[in-house]
Amino acid sequence: MLGRRHGKRRRTTTVPDSGLTGPVDIPDAPPQDQPKGLRERLSRMRTAVSGTVRGLPKVARLTWQASPFLTIAIALVTLLSGLLPTVTAYIAKLLLDSVVAAIQGHGSKNAIVQVAAMQFGVLALTAISSSLTTMAQGLLQERMTLTIRHQVMAHASELHLAYFEGSTSYDMLRQAAQEAPTRPLTMMTSALGLVRTTITFASMIALLIAISPLLALVALIAPIPAFISQSKYGSRAFWMSFMLSPIRRRMDYLSSLVTTDTYAKETKLFGLGPYFVDRFRKLGQVNYERQRKLTVNRNVSSTSWGLLSTFAGSAIALYIALEAVGGRLTLGDLALYTAAATSVQTSVSGLFTAFSGMYENNLYIDTLYRFLGTKPEIVAPPEPRSLPSTVEGHIEFESVSFSYPGSDERALDGVSFEIRPGETVAVVGRNGAGKSTLFKLLCRLYDPTGGRILLDGVDIREFDPVELRRRISAMFQDYVTYQGTAAENIGLGDLARLEDRPHIEESARRAGASDRIEQLSNGYDSPLGRWFDQGVSLSGGEWQKIALARAFQREAPILVLDEPTSALDAQAEHDLFSRLRELAEGRTTLYISHRFSTVRQAERILLLEHGKVAEYGTHEQLMAAKAGYAELFTLQAQAYLDEIPG
Numbered sequence: 001m002l003g004r005r006h007g008k009r010r011r012t013t014t015v016p017d018s019g020l021t022g023p024v025d026i027p028d029a030p031p032q033d034q035p036k037g038l039r040e041r042l043s044r045m046r047t048a049v050s051g052t053v054r055g056l057p058k059v060a061r062l063t064w065q066a067s068p069f070l071t072i073a074i075a076l077v078t079l080l081s082g083l084l085p086t087v088t089a090y091i092a093k094l095l096l097d098s099v100v101a102a103i104q105g106h107g108s109k110n111a112i113v114q115v116a117a118m119q120f121g122v123l124a125l126t127a128i129s130s131s132l133t134t135m136a137q138g139l140l141q142e143r144m145t146l147t148i149r150h151q152v153m154a155h156a157s158e159l160h161l162a163y164f165e166g167s168t169s170y171d172m173l174r175q176a177a178q179e180a181p182t183r184p185l186t187m188m189t190s191a192l193g194l195v196r197t198t199i200t201f202a203s204m205i206a207l208l209i210a211i212s213p214l215l216a217l218v219a220l221i222a223p224i225p226a227f228i229s230q231s232k233y234g235s236r237a238f239w240m241s242f243m244l245s246p247i248r249r250r251m252d253y254l255s256s257l258v259t260t261d262t263y264a265k266e267t268k269l270f271g272l273g274p275y276f277v278d279r280f281r282k283l284g285q286v287n288y289e290r291q292r293k294l295t296v297n298r299n300v301s302s303t304s305w306g307l308l309s310t311f312a313g314s315a316i317a318l319y320i321a322l323e324a325v326g327g328r329l330t331l332g333d334l335a336l337y338t339a340a341a342t343s344v345q346t347s348v349s350g351l352f353t354a355f356s357g358m359y360e361n362n363l364y365i366d367t368l369y370r371f372l373g374t375k376p377e378i379v380a381p382p383e384p385r386s387l388p389s390t391v392e393g394h395i396e397f398e399s400v401s402f403s404y405p406g407s408d409e410r411a412l413d414g415v416s417f418e419i420r421p422g423e424t425v426a427v428v429g430r431n432g433a434g435k436s437t438l439f440k441l442l443c444r445l446y447d448p449t450g451g452r453i454l455l456d457g458v459d460i461r462e463f464d465p466v467e468l469r470r471r472i473s474a475m476f477q478d479y480v481t482y483q484g485t486a487a488e489n490i491g492l493g494d495l496a497r498l499e500d501r502p503h504i505e506e507s508a509r510r511a512g513a514s515d516r517i518e519q520l521s522n523g524y525d526s527p528l529g530r531w532f533d534q535g536v537s538l539s540g541g542e543w544q545k546i547a548l549a550r551a552f553q554r555e556a557p558i559l560v561l562d563e564p565t566s567a568l569d570a571q572a573e574h575d576l577f578s579r580l581r582e583l584a585e586g587r588t589t590l591y592i593s594h595r596f597s598t599v600r601q602a603e604r605i606l607l608l609e610h611g612k613v614a615e616y617g618t619h620e621q622l623m624a625a626k627a628g629y630a631e632l633f634t635l636q637a638q639a640y641l642d643e644i645p646g
């Protein structure tokens with residue numbers, strides 16, 4: 001599954017899908033994707049700004065939902081800390097001026113002490129506000145992560161199966177679950193950082209204007225070259241990260257092939273380890289080279305342009321120094337300007353960094369909201385029909401067709417048949433004939449693209465899907481092996497009886513799992529799976545019996561089993577089918593099997609071929625018809641009979 005998904009994601013690049021073979025490089029950015037001139041860069045920036053600004057209210061709402069108190073605290077502290085650098089610089093100027101005045105004999109020590117006390121106050125406030133910010137951010141992060149993970153889980157549990165099976169939506173879900181929980185706070189912090197820097201910036205400029213409007217203007221203009229270079233490389237960095245993400249994904253995949261227990265057996269068997277490691281190394285090298293070029297270019301460029309700004313700053317500092325010597329400005333003004341010019345310069349680059357961080361985080365948050373905005377496709381109708389607790393189990397398929405989302409092929413094509421209440425039907429057919437699909441439609445994991453399915457004469461879409469599924473006990477081919485105790489593994493089949501031990505033991509007995517469970521050191525309380533220190537590793541067949549027991553745990557009027565004995569030994573299979581008669585008593589039962597010895601025990605047999613019903617009837621009828629079923633049956637029987645002497 002993992003492999004298939006990784007494959008599908010990579011259509012946008014020229015690299016072969018899986019990354020397991022082929023060139024280990026990524027193409028250069030196509031020219032149309034790189035902004036050409038300053039105007040285009042500015043227009044891109046405008047789009048980015050408006051998108052990001054639109055994202056802000058959502059983030060603010062999320063933060064507020066997580067904790068109104070902490071949100072207010074962070075906002076207040078941010079506003080305060082935006083003013084502090086300006087106040088600090090201004091106090092430094094006052095201190096210097098009062099020292100000079102005292103030296104020149106027309107000031108008092110008292111004034112110096114007063115300014116020094118003020119300076120202490122501001123510095124203390126700076127320290128307190130910074131530690132308050134750290135604390136509030138830490139707490140808010142915890143609460144927001146919890147809130148968002150909770151929302152993602154709750155929403156994912158509502159979504160239809162098809163959502164989980166598409167590669168694009170899978171990507172979205174993965175991002176929403178893994179990346180998004182930390183992003184809103186980072187975005188909020190960046191936004192507040194932006195506000196703080198803007199306040200510092202504006203107040204510094206105001207201070208400078210008070211000294212000299214010309215100086216304020218120069219201080220504003222000086223950082224522009226650095227800003228332009230930042231913007232150029234900033235957008236390249238986004239682009240690069242987009243281009244590199246397929247490479248990173250492939251690296252993750254290769255790494256998981258070598259480090260995950262489920263793959264380890266085969267990796268060793270085929271001697272694939274060194275090959276995968278080598279591919280990983282080569283991809284890593286490409287990744288690093290691209291990053292290195294960008295990082296070096298970005299830094300060389302921003303340093304050179306930055307030097308220009310530094311030069312302008314120094315020239316003005318010199319001008320002020322000369323003005324101070326001439327007595328037109330004070331020494332304090334000189335100190336203030338130097339502090340302000342530096343601060344304005346760092347503010348400009350701070351503004352950019354904060355904004356580019358916000359832009360990136362907003363992309364993740366956008367994904368989160370797109371995910372949370374995805375509507376579940378299989379929902380209850382506005383006024384669902386009520387289902388009696390004991391449905392009869394009369395099932396009818398009426399010209400049912402179905403294609404999987406994104407596929408043109410019909411997995412089911414005009415399928416019509418009827419199962420009488422309490423009847424047992426075996427569904428047979430070659431691989432890919434549509435058997436499992438039929439079961440998925442019956443459980444309403446998908447809706448037919450054509451035709452309808454009736455339960456006791458009512459279209460199943462008229463029921464609440466949750467209610468409908470309560471009437472069905474099912475086991476699919478790819479059943480889950482829960483990392484939990486044996487009792488939990490079975491109990492999860494019916495939440496209402498999760499802790500009903502006698503019932504769980506009875507379900508295990510029905511599935512033929514009880515003997516093995518009772519042998520375990522802690523019986524039903526033994527942990528199964530490798531997550532536990534003393535977890536028991538069961539064999540494939542033993543796990544299948546547990547999964548069967550889980551299906552039997554729910555005593556529903558319809559029983560649906562997809563290859564229930566594929567991993568069972570001959571004896572266990574025989575025992576199960578002997579018991580199935582008793583288990584199927586009074587229930588409509590459908591099972592898929594490739595073993596004709598078990599298939600013939602069903603009351604009726606449905607043969608599917610290429611998504612269509614080819615034959616439907618009793619074993620005797622289908623054998624007498626001497627068509628597809630008879631052929632398959634004879635083929636399998638022959639293989640055994642040939643071996644029987646005489």
Ligand SMILES: Nc1ncnc2c1ncn2[C@@H]1O[C@H](COP(=O)(O)OP(=O)(O)OP(=O)(O)O)[C@@H](O)[C@H]1O
Binds near residue numbers: 429431437
């Ligand atoms: N999740 C899916 N998305 C897209 N196509 C699918 C999906 N699951 C199955 N298919 C396609 O639908 C067709 C029918 O598959 P289905 O699983 O119903 O076959 P089956 O008869 O149960 O086969 P098998 O005996 O191998 O279990 C196949 O061609 C398969 O490729």
